[in-house]
Amino acid sequence: MNEPIMWSPGMTLEQIEKKIILRALEFYKKKTVTAEALGIAVRTLEYKLEKYEKDEQEAKAKAAAEEKAHQERVDRMRGRRLKPGIEKCEHVAGCGCWEAITDNVLKPVQNPAP
Numbered sequence: 001m002n003e004p005i006m007w008s009p010g011m012t013l014e015q016i017e018k019k020i021i022l023r024a025l026e027f028y029k030k031k032t033v034t035a036e037a038l039g040i041a042v043r044t045l046e047y048k049l050e051k052y053e054k055d056e057q058e059a060k061a062k063a064a065a066e067e068k069a070h071q072e073r074v075d076r077m078r079g080r081r082l083k084p085g086i087e088k089c090e091h092v093a094g095c096g097c098w099e100a101i102t103d104n105v106l107k108p109v110q111n112p113a114p
Helices: 013-028 031-038 042-078
Strands: 085-088 098-102 105-109
Touching: 013 031, 013 042, 031 042
Parallel strands: none
Antiparallel strands: 085 098, 098 105
16 A cells, blocks of 8 residues: 555656556545545545546457457357467457467467467
8 A cells, every 4th residue: 555656768748647546545435535645625536537438448348349350350260170279369459469279279378488
């Protein structure tokens, strides 16, 4: 709880603000006390918390959609004859996952040795 909030290159001001607000809410427990401590209106705090929740729900929905697309690709590939080896997954650009093809079955693997 008393750990400092860490900043690293590439973090946006919005990300840092979110960490501060959530840490303050965790500490003070009540929205009114938290808002007062941060020097913002309670409604502003509520708006930001609602936004964080909405962003989290959208991220979860996106991850679920990507996982579904990946599984559909795997299911489609299982229907064709596959050559043994390792291939890069192409379900999402820049995904970075790999699949090992053994016995005509795809299996996810962590970054294979070159």
